[in-house]
Amino acid sequence: MVTIAGAALAAWLWLLAAQGGFWRTDVRLPRTGREPAVWPSVAIVVPARDEAEVLPVSLVSLLAQDYPGRAEVILVDDGSTDGTGELARALSARHGGLPLTVTSPGEPPAGWTGKLWAVRHGMALARERGAPDFFLLTDADIAHRPPSLRNLAAAAVTADLDLVSQMARLRVRTGWERLIVPAFVYFFAQLYPFRRINRPGGRTAAAAGGCVLLRSSTAASARVPEAIRQSVIDDVALARAVKRSGGRIWLGLAEQVDSVRPYPDLGELWRMVSRSAYAQLRHSPALLAGTVLGLALIYLVPPVAAVGGAVAGAWPLAALGLAGWAVMAGTYLPMLRYYEQPLWLAPLLPYTAALYLLMTVDSAVQHYRGRGAAWKGRTYSRPEPERAAARDAAAQDSTPV
Template identity: 55%
Template structure:
């Protein structure tokens, strides 16, 4: 027990001091001045059965104050709820709607819809990939382009602020972003010397020339975790990328029940582990070691073990505090992170179970199997 708890404490010290500052929330969009010429931007919005939410989010895109050429391509991805009609009801200015009949063999659904949008956006020097549930501030596109041009970044991505209105959202959502940054530290993503690449699918501005040079979306056609694959694709093409947090770009999609959040995580967790039983076992053991062993040692261990466990637990909670503050949530949730980690462990195991049952990657009536 001393060895296990000691390893956990050392792991937390490493994560605190040498893991790219993953716990920091200061990664905000770099400022950029006005260029001599504003490049043409086309926003691509994959939308499958999004009629309910588009009246709330689409006007924020159509109302951008971007000084250069700008338009929106909404891809109606074989919707059955009147998504296209809902979009047209918002307004036709700056808006083009293209229809997709679903992914061709070998393609994941969302990536195929994105590719359909790219095909209708040949006039865009930059492409803004954004989800149908994302609301943007009026100056959002202008600031993204200015940041991209200021430091020759081929990809600029911001993680939208997720909803934390219900009890389950407050418990699960900040931890979701925290675990994402633990896997893909923003500091490493933004460091050209690092091989770590990622992006946040709700807001990805990319130079179309760089995307084409990297092989286009066909290079990640079967990716279920498309934003991470997209970020890696651009970075491995030798381009500068940037990923950060924001409070001005928001997701309007509600997750009122634990079941909704559970499905969101379980949809792709096993894919993140490359659908490997060995990696799944290692992940579960690692989560239990890092997140559960320290508080367990404090509760049931002898004095020396309790001290080690307390050290690990305090560092763990301390690294979680910045994310709770970012989401303006009570700091007393920080010591409860082990409980959330146990939930995420269960979600990961369930993700593998769904895959083995042929229901992996389920999203709006499609599974990973039916998307192939």
């Protein structure tokens, strides 16, 4: 046990020193102090499926963007049954602002996720109207404060970026949201350190799907979204496709972009994580086993060693466990401050990690039961082999929207 606790502490010291400063929360939108000489045109594409509950906040915030250039909003109603499209038109008529188009792509063909099929439809429609310079791909539950689009476009143009993405500040109000949500962003940053993502020439690539400003020419050269049409975790796949094509990407924490979707209880949060966790592991039992062992070593061993060692009077074991636990909690403090949450939640991170471990295992179980990656009435199976996917994607390119 002393050896295992020592290994856990060593792992935390390595993460602290060598994992791209994942624990820091000061990676914010690049600000050069300059504005574009000519503001680029932007098409805001919003895929929406049964989102009537959140549109009065999110869509109205998009219509109210304070943007000096040409911009429009295209809401793609993806087979909604709750009046999403009708409500969007009514909100536009009531509030005005940027011009709004509501359109529907029909059911996605085999090999496409519903969201990416909707995104493809919206992007194609925008190009038919005059090829915008950028697309803002944003989810229907994301609210943007008035300067958001202006600041995104300024960052992309003045810093010469092809993809600018911000991780929206998720809602944190209930007890379960306080326990789960900040840790969700913390774990994401640990897997995809923002500084490594933003480093030119670096191999790490990721984005946050709720807010992605994408250069139109880069989308064409990267064959987006066709190249990622089966991806359940589409934001990471999008960033990888852009980086492979030679594009420069940037990801950071948001200051003016907020998620308005509530997750009031553990069940809702559990489904949010488990629906895509096994897809993140590429549906690999070996990666699942490694993830479970890794989570147990890094997050569960330190508190077990600290408490168990103290109870048994094994003080070297207790000291190693307490040291690992302290480093873990210390790296979590900046994220709690970012979310304006009480700092006493930091020592509870092992408990939250145990919940995430169970969610990940449940994601694999649901996959093998045929209910994996389920979202609003659709279930996505494991992606087909890459060669067949590429062949079908090429054929799809010639299919009119």
